[in-house]
Amino acid sequence: MSARNGLLRESVFAVMLLLVFGFSESRVVGAQQQDPNKHKDFFEMSIEELMDVPVVVSASRQAQKISELSVPVSVITAEDIHYSGLTSIPEILQFAPGMDVLQIDRNRYAVGVRGLHEVYSDRMLGLIDGRAADSINTGGPRFPQWPILLEDIERIEIVRGPGGAAWGANAFNGVVNIITKEPEDCLGWLTSTQFNQFGDSYSYIRWAEKMGKWSWRQSVGYQSQVSSDEAIDNDDFYSHDFSRNLRFDNKVVYRATEDTKVSFGLGYSYLESGDFEFGGRLLYKNNRINTMRFFTRVDHDFARETSGYLQFFSNLSTAKEPALLEYSENENDIEGQLNFVPAEGHLASVGGNFRLVHIDGERSSDPQTFVFHGSPVTENWAGLFAMDRWDITDRLTLEGQIRGDNYSETQLDWSARIAGLYALDDEKNHVLRLGGARAFRAPAITIRQGSAQRIPHPFVPGAYLLNLVPAPEDLHNEGMYSLEAGYTGRITKMLTIRADGYYQRFEHLIGFATLPDPLSIGRIFFTTANIDGADAWGSEVELAVEDRRGKLSVWYAYNDFQTDQEEQPLRAYLPATHKVGLTGRLYLNEGWTLNLNYRYTDVTSGEHANPLNPTNPGPSNTLDLTVAKRLFKGNGELLMGVANLLAEDNDAVSAVGSLTDHETPGRMFFARMQLKF
């Protein structure tokens, strides 16, 4: 690190310390002065104005709401995102219980719930407002491509374990569902600009308006990141992991009647990034990926407790990744759901979807390009589901879900969940949960029909040392059975505790299997195959204290994973066995807010992920701190912070399929200015 950068860091440090002590003094002075007008605002509003005020469900209601769910769910709120100062979804996800997040380079993260994480992780389902957001060809979420601006996120729901019918097919080991804000909840203009000491920037502007029955939200953002080499000194490897990302997101809502809402939206992102080494190949060319998402949806309340929706969405992505592949993919999905009360004490839902997928892995003149055999292909997917929640008594609830899916390229499969919830008290402050589930994961086209050849043979022209061939036709879906138990308790008005335990049995896990070289000339052939199963068990415990003054939550996750075979390839990392997280936030007088995020991650085993270049990252400590000050009578905010305070740079972590890896920047000082009007 150069002397100039060191001086800059130290200077920012000093400024932050001054701010900390500065407002400590102002807190002491202000201790005797309460602002009498602080919550007079609501009493000076008319009823019409009060009806426009969005309210987060009260702590007690939220605790009850989470405790009434049959799955363990963590929620990252808009405030958590706002005060973290972070600019990417994976960085934000790492502070949720049970999440495993590894940074591969500045654009790629291995993200998973309870492990099984890798860059193209297909064991976790990614959704945006409940709609599929995973890459069609690899089957996992590609967060940088999502046309989502962080300040447009209302909350992120993370389901640990099989999601069951409620979250759709392929809700295998976990679900990450990004819920975006309704236009009515963010009216007005918002501008934001953020930069750090490396020269990264994130700028964003949003306009949301309401006019009669119409409301809309338009957001545009541009994010730029320098490569690791520009940010930190690295003599061993020349990294090319810069990125420039333009995003646009639009949502329109029309409230046709009191009972009918029509919404539609369009999102677009253009990502230009440096390529990365895969299978020994690095061209130092740029990747260009266009992603477009469109949806339209009608929600209707038919009668008391009977409602439904009908939705169509279309996702289109085209990519030119010279070192990897070139493709275009498109999925079109129509789905509907009906919620109704079939009998007293029951709340049922039925629904289904039909999806048409088109993938074209374009061939190029480069023989080392990754291709999909049989491309272009058109696939279809149809699913039906039913759910019922039965309040047997005031304290005992039973919930059942079942879903069947037929994927044209694999087989008919099913997922299900049954859970019982028992409240230990009349007020449902203490709830026990016991459940079981079954889930499956259908392999995407990359896993089924992908082929590639890399590293030219030194002695045999036209031959290559590494050869990936398509999987056999009988490649089976991965399956999982889960047993779960949990407890949610509201100990006091402010203090809640949540504990979840699980045992999972995996079957038919897909990994890379080696094949004999037909010509015995020293080549490595491999393919994807159902290798074997695995067992996983563990628990997550979270303690949270929250009121209007702030929040403090501490969690511990124990996630263990044992494959049936000792060196069983999994295409993913195992979960870090021990993880600890802490989030603290204080709302102080005169518009100051302090925020702290901390996470400890144990060693992560990479032996099952990348046998060619296994890395076992960790243990690591991550500490993020921010200080925010409201300005201009609440219409502006200045936030300063440091991410990853404890590490100057992060250890190198290899991605599946890569032979090399490199360090990435750690400690990052940043500042952000936001204005609302």
Place this chain on the structure above:
Amino acid sequence: MKIRAYIFVVVFLVLFVGPRTWADSTASREYQVKAAFLYNFIKFVDWPKEKVTDPNAPLTIGIIGKDPFEDAFEPLQEKAARDRKVVIQRFEGFVELEKSGKKKKDQPHPKSQDIQKCHLLFICPSESERIPDIIASVKGHSVLTVADTQGFLESGGIINFIMEEQKVRFEINVTNARRAKLQIRSQLLRLAKRVIDEKDAEGNKNK
């Protein structure tokens, strides 16, 4: 390493040891908004003359049960409605009293007279099972009963809060209001999500 330790100490002191100054209400935003709604309801309801004989007497908002409002009513200390001061009176709930043995199920509330003097009575969610008993205890005393419990209007209540798309709405049972000799002004009725009026239903039946 030294600087890191220093920062840790500073952060620890700031977060966990330093003096606290809190500016915001401890009640959730939902209940801050509902508190303001209750204050507004008073402006749009007319009580019979016998309930408001003394022009200097305050208007009383009673809260019965486990109080979710906490300090949300603090600003009311400086406010008035209908040219009268507004006071808040809190009562232990039927459920609490019976659990602690202070009252048997068929006995009246020890403060029933004070409850009957309230102009508006908010029945907290903790009392949801005893709503019919509470409403019966204020029958004939022109008390505007309000709650945020499903089925409240059907159980004899007058105004019920509901949530819609994370915003507070309300529904009104005009028939129950009429029985309590309360007149609800049209400005309030117009804003209600649902209005139950058995008089309209009977009129339609006779057409």
